[in-house]
Amino acid sequence: MTMPERRTRPLHRGRRFDLRATAVFFALLATALIAGGFAARALAEAVQRRPVWGVVLLCVAAALVLARGRRRRRPSAARIARRTGEALEQATATALDALDTPAPAPLAAPAPAERYAEEALRAAGAPGVPDYDALSPEEFEEAIAALCVRDGCSDVRVVGGAGDLGADVVAVSPEGRRLVVQCKRYGGDNKVGSQDLQRFGGTCFTVHEADVALVVTTGEFTAPAAEYAEQCGIVCVDRRGLLAWSAGSAPVPWAAGAGEAHA
Incomplete structure (x- = not known):
């Protein structure tokens, strides 16, 4: 098969x-x-x-x-x-x-309005507007004394230091009034408070025999400080008032009727 x-x-x-x-x-x-x-x-x-x-x-x-x-x-x-x-x-x-490829440069922070005003005054040719933020506290006192000399004061002296009892600059105005100035070189958001004004108010008239007492700062004043100054007759000059005084665009702080705070 x-x-x-x-x-x-x-x-x-x-x-x-x-x-x-x-x-x-x-x-x-x-x-x-x-x-x-x-x-x-x-x-x-x-x-x-x-x-x-x-x-x-x-x-x-x-x-x-x-x-x-x-x-x-x-x-x-x-x-x-x-x-x-x-x-x-x-x-x-x-x-x-x-x-x-280089990274893009960071955008610069906008300057405050006071800085713009200060730069505008310098650009306009105002010779008496220094960069107050770049000064030391001692240089700031010298700058305030120079403003007093420029505006006709006599016997201008810088007396700030240890034991000054709140007086940094003393002078005699063209009208013959004794000026006692306290200088506050502050920066940033630091403001002059009511305690600063109270300490100065306790010595400016009784100890230094001021006819006009001024507190000049590169910053601002708190509301309680401005209220206390008005009650005691202390002239407050903040940053804007200082710039206007330096540029000659405002009356001198010891002028008649200057007993109110400068805004």
Whole structure:
């Protein structure tokens, strides 16, 4: 009896192992990893300085992934390594350009209105308007004494120091009245308070025998301090009043009717 012959399916021949192609692939992969390390470091510095570059590079990477997914044919290992190297080279160049581009300078904080007024007076040629903020407390006392001399006072002396009992500058006005001035070189938001006025009010008339007592500051006065000064007849000259006095655009503080606080 004859047995039917069975047909055997031919075995599918797989691809043969290519040592040379494998070695080339791993060499290219190692090169890409090294270049990727340097690129990642440069990109990290660029993103830290400019976060917008991180968003741009993520968009580029997403576009490359989508473009790769749409291709039907299977790319070879050499093509993948070549395109990876090109992408890394382009990303590295972009990151280096970002590092070389100087960061924009921060915007300067707007100056207060008093600073604008002071600079405007200097620009107009007012010679008696120094930069009071740049003076030390001792230089500020000298500047106030110079204003008194400029406006006709005599026997002008700077007496501020230890044991001055609140008097920094003393002078005699052109009308013959004795002036006693306390100088407060304050900066920022520091204001002259009522306690400062009370200490000065306790000595300016009884100890220094002032006809006119003035408190001059580069800052401002608190409301209680201004109220106490008005009650005691002390003339308060704040920053705006000082600038106007320095520029000669306002009456001198010891003028008639100057017993009210200057705003």
